[in-house]
Amino acid sequence: MTTGKGTSGRGQRDLRVRVKTAKGRKLSSTLWLERQLNDPYVIRAKKEGYRGRAAYKILELDDKFGFLRPGARVVDLGCAPGGWCQVSVARVNALDARKGKPVGRVIGVDLQEVEPIPGAELHQLDFLADGAEEQVKAWLGGRADVVMSDMAAAASGHKGTDHLRIIALCEAAAEFAFDVLEEDGVFVAKVLAGGAENELQALLKRNFRKVANVKPPASRADSSEKFVVAMGYRGRAAAPGTEDQA
Numbered sequence: 001m002t003t004g005k006g007t008s009g010r011g012q013r014d015l016r017v018r019v020k021t022a023k024g025r026k027l028s029s030t031l032w033l034e035r036q037l038n039d040p041y042v043i044r045a046k047k048e049g050y051r052g053r054a055a056y057k058i059l060e061l062d063d064k065f066g067f068l069r070p071g072a073r074v075v076d077l078g079c080a081p082g083g084w085c086q087v088s089v090a091r092v093n094a095l096d097a098r099k100g101k102p103v104g105r106v107i108g109v110d111l112q113e114v115e116p117i118p119g120a121e122l123h124q125l126d127f128l129a130d131g132a133e134e135q136v137k138a139w140l141g142g143r144a145d146v147v148m149s150d151m152a153a154a155a156s157g158h159k160g161t162d163h164l165r166i167i168a169l170c171e172a173a174a175e176f177a178f179d180v181l182e183e184d185g186v187f188v189a190k191v192l193a194g195g196a197e198n199e200l201q202a203l204l205k206r207n208f209r210k211v212a213n214v215k216p217p218a219s220r221a222d223s224s225e226k227f228v229v230a231m232g233y234r235g236r237a238a239a240p241g242t243e244d245q246a
Helices: 027-038 040-048 055-065 083-091 132-140 159-180 198-207
Strands: 073-077 105-110 120-124 144-149 181-192 208-214 225-233
Touching (some): 055 083, 055 181, 055 208, 073 083, 073 132, 073 159, 083 105, 105 132, 132 159, 144 159, 159 181, 159 198, 159 225, 198 208, 198 225
Parallel strands (some): 073 105, 073 144, 105 120, 144 181
Antiparallel strands (some): 208 225
16 A cells, blocks of 8 residues: 655645555455545545444534434434444434433344444334334334435446345335334435336325435545435325325
8 A cells, every 4th residue: 555656736646545556456446445445435434433424414404404402312224334323322312312302212123233422212114024113113102303314225236226125225214214203203315316216205295294315525426326315204194196095
């Protein structure tokens, strides 16, 4: 691993980290590693103690929409490695660090085991397994103010297939949110742009007063990911065409 020896137009040394190819490592892996080492959000996460650059995505979304308030009860689906939970714990005051402010609660769920996070209740669970939603509801023991989903299926290498898989995960998370959210609650989820999300958008617009689609600055420019933020839960709406059915 080396640093570039070139200079900028102002005579400053180019400090970009360069990664040399290594035996047995693919070029794509080398390029990915180089990008990680030079990513300002990755560098910032290490300095500020977050478990990954994804923490800044939820920070930026919350800075814009203000849904992680002291006292809020949050469910984070697909929480590994835990960056969203770290942000949530601080912002909802789950550790009672901000005296005089309401104390919130954060529940994280992931297929993988997640290292403990002070102030967060972490559970290992396949959210798509039979009975998983009921188990999460039991852990919650009541209503939630915010349901967040950063769930993603394992990449298949086929863009269209991956898009459909993540939309299916987002729809499953939305259905769960409809069951547990308080009135005026918020649903936040990652989606991949690709055309199949129209039905999801329509579903959310029937159940929430406002639905925004955002690509936060921390989301890489070359990524097709975006985030849907649905605010002002109105209660589960009837599906179109079923209103008059007995």
